[in-house]
Amino acid sequence: MWESILNKKPNKTKSVQIRKKMEDEEEKFLVFDFSNAVLYVLNNVAGRITELSNGERDLKTILEILKNEYDVPENVLISDIEKFLNELVEKKLVEI
Numbered sequence: 001m002w003e004s005i006l007n008k009k010p011n012k013t014k015s016v017q018i019r020k021k022m023e024d025e026e027e028k029f030l031v032f033d034f035s036n037a038v039l040y041v042l043n044n045v046a047g048r049i050t051e052l053s054n055g056e057r058d059l060k061t062i063l064e065i066l067k068n069e070y071d072v073p074e075n076v077l078i079s080d081i082e083k084f085l086n087e088l089v090e091k092k093l094v095e096i
Helices: 044-052 059-069 074-090
Strands: 016-023 026-033 038-042
Touching (some): 059 074
Antiparallel strands (some): 026 038
C-alpha cells in the first residue's frame, strides 16, 4: 500500500490545532480537535507526522524529513507513518 500513496499530500483538517510543549525534558505535541473538543497528547514522532501533514508535503518528503530527524530504520518509520496516518484519518484529523 505504501508505494501507492507516496505522492499523496496529507493535510490536517481545519478543526485541528497543534502546539508543542516540553514535559520532563521531552517535547510533546498537543493536538486539539475543535470539532469534537478532544485533546490528544502525542509523542515526538507522532506529533511531527501530524505537524508535517500540512497539505504541502507528500508522504515521500515527510519520510525523508523524519529519516533525517530520527535514528530509526526506514522500514520501521514507514510502518509507523502508515499506522499513525490511518489513525489520524479514522479520527478525521487528517485527510489524504
